[in-house]
Amino acid sequence: MANITKKVSWSSRADESGATGEGTPLLNGSEQPRYSRQDSLRGRPKEIPHNEKLLSLKYESLDYDNSENQLFLEEERRMSYIGFRCLEISRWVVCGLIGFLTGLIACFIDIVVETLAGVKYLVVKENIEKFTEVGGLSISLILWAVLNSAFVMVGAVIVAFFEPIAAGSGIPQIKCYLNGVKIPRVVRLKTLVVKVGGVICSVVGGLAVGKEGPMIHSGAVVAAGVSQGRSTSLKKDFKIFEYFRRDTEKRDFVSAGAAAGVSAAFGAPVGGVLFSLEEGASFWNQMLTWRIFFASMISTFTLNFFLSIYHNNTGDLSNPGLINFGRFESDSVAYNLYEIPLFIAMGAIGGLLGALFNVLNYWLTIFRIRYVHRPCLQVMEAMLVAAVTATVSFAMIYFSNDCQPLGPEHAEEYPLQLFCADGEYNSMATAFFNTPERSVRSLFHNQPGTYNPLTLGMFTLTYFFLACWTYGLTVSAGVFIPSLLIGAAWGRLFGILLASITSSGSIWADPGKYALIGAAAQLGGIVRMTLSLTVIMVEATGNVTYGLPIMLVLMTAKIVGDYFVEGLYDIHIKLQSVPFLHWEAPATSHWLTAREVMSSPVTCFNRIEKVGTIVDVLSNTSTNHNGFPVVVLPVFSPRVCVGGLFFLSACLPALSCQVFVELARSRLTQRKLQLKDFRDAYPRFPPIQSIHVSQDERECMMDLTEFMNPTPYTVPQETSLPRVFKLFRALGLRHLVVVDDQNRVVGLVTRKDLARYHLGKHGLEELHLAQT
Secondary structure (H helix, E strand, O other): OOOEEOOOOOOOOOOOOOOOOOOOEOOOOOEOOOOOHHHHHOOOOOOOOOOOOEEEOOOEEOOOOOOOOHHHHHHHHHOOHHHHHHHHHHHHHHHHHHHHHHHHHHHHHHHHHHHHHHHHHHHHHHHHHHHHHHOOHHHHHHHHHHHHHHHHHHHHHHHHHHOHHHOEOOHHHHHHHHHOEEOOOOOOHHHHHHHHHHHHHHHHOOOOOEOOHHHHHHHHHHHHHHOOOEEOOOOEEOOOOHHHOOHHHHHHHHHHHHHHHHHHHHOOHHHHHHHHHHHHOOOOOHHHHHHHHHHHHHHHHHHHHHHHHHOOOOOOOOOOOOOOOOOOOOOOOOOOHHHHHHHHHHHHHHHHHHHHHHHHHHHHHHHHHHHOOOHHHHHHHHHHHHHHHHHHHHHHHHHOOOEEEOOOOOOOOOOOOOOOOOOEEEHHHHHHOOOHHHHHHHHHHOOOOOOOHHHHHHHHHHHHHHHHHHOOOOOEOEOHHHHHHHHHHHHHHHHHHHHHHOOOOOOOOOHHHHHHHHHHHHHHHHHOOOHHHHHHHHHHHOOHHHHHHHHHHHHHHHHHHHHHOOOHHHHHHHHOOOOOOOOOOOOOOOOOEHHHHOEOOOOOEEOEEEHHHHHHHHHOOOOOOOEEEEEEOOOOOOOOEEEEEEEHHHHHHHHHOOOOEOOOOOOOOOOOOOHHHHHHHOOOOOOHHHOOOOHHHHOOEEEOOOOOEOOOOEEEOOOEHHHHHHHHHHHOOOEEEEEOOOOOEEEEEEHHHHHOEEEEOOEEEEOEEEOO
């Protein structure tokens, strides 16, 4: 791999088009390796060819720290107390809108999925019943496989060809966005449309997926759009919420959107808030918690209300979320002290199975990155998985002889008789011939004796590998429900086996209890969430009795799983080489200082700079750090000191509006630029190539005083890495200026400089930075 370097400064990025121009010197003085023309012509994957020691340079950071330049401070000082109160009310209104729209989207997905899946299963069921009597069941299999593949093909085509970022659950991408990484196109309107359409197709297409994970991404996109008061995709500006057009405010609303998505998916408003805190938001404050909770409650209420109208029970708000686990009555599911060790053992099993799932999916994803990177191949793979899923499901139902009596209160939506006697149905069909949500509910609540152990064992084994193969396909799909379904199956099996090896079966009367614990263990083992998942499970089951066992199970699953491999979302973040900053710096990094971590030398500007110099620096493709220290020469001092930090986002609107002065010593008599100009350009600032500067204008001067941040954060060059990391992470910085003992700029710390150090198997390791 010619494009990997040991240690690259921020200025070592090649031209996006593939031509590198002049070789850029690295920190150690060596020349950067160049691309050959053959490299660019070969069909290279869009992702980086996988190497664990890689960090991508294509990701930019978001500005989560407000730039307090003159324009910003003047606006804040002009604003009255009433103005700030109105802004606070606007924040609440935006959060309410986010909750309402997220609930509506969840309602739409649910109704469309139920309708289409119902039609599909009824058609296949009638076909199977018809051919069971006259023979020729292979026609039913072909019909089922073709229907599945057709739906999945539509879902895969719109994702692969129109918006690839909409693939998967979207949780890793939103996690990165809230961490401060700018993932291209992640919160666009087009992404939302493709996400919703894709998840409907993949769930109706019978894949081993859930529609709950993508709701989190959908909520985040809704939040990013609503909070800006305009749509850049539709080029429509409603001239509202203009104050919120900056990364800091947008991030808070995206946190609320993610929480509203969880709330709509599971009917768990508190779980949604905790999910945003635990998995998403890197930065938090007290008022934000209350607003996010409000958005979550509105989301659940909206979903309930509109579903009640759809089900002709207007005003009945008892169905909380997309996944309804049903009520666990306290009498039938009581547990004793001696069962706690059994629950902990189940947590350990969940951790082991989760680690196995993650390792298999990890190697499968590497294979996909290397070989299945063309859209047509991705669509074909998704169709293959859909056809295989239908075939495996059909084979399992066909060869199963687990017949159960069809009672008057049977909960099966599509009971298949197949070769069973009259008045009986095939038990395996309840698990496979259904939407995954209904299968989970039947495993939780069906009477003891409904499933025999062989059926559950075979189902767990096949569904485990199907779900593992399915996650990472180019379709919009979540991993929550498949994980719960796998866990519920082996958990129920665990309960049945316990009852069979004890003399009095009455103690372990309800296998549904073990199905719930198994589901929590399996999901915890795969995604490694603890606090939020405990609350989500408690809220979704409507019974707080299981708070302690679920918490113990999830903790055990996380501890056991983390011993082997990271959680699924962290693995996918790492596979995409995103510069993700964790909560703390690596434990053994105290011996590193800012001087060793920083990028240098730094391109600096004077406070009054020549326009031609600014344009040349910005046009240089190797200058890629988007922040430039501004240096001043203090009176009575011969040394140059740091006087501020100038951002690319401030520079481009200033250049396009031509805020120049003719002579170096003159001052701007009339301000031509306001904060509104920056907000109108946000978030898609004009590229430097689109700004035309004439030869005469190049000789003009530009006063950076108004646009620069005069009070940037600085650290001495001897500061330890953990201290730099803590400051950078806690304040949501994009650039941290490193100065020497005389306050002269010696370097700049960016996200990539910090993210490249991590704890590996052999202690502290340094990642390579790669052009991509």
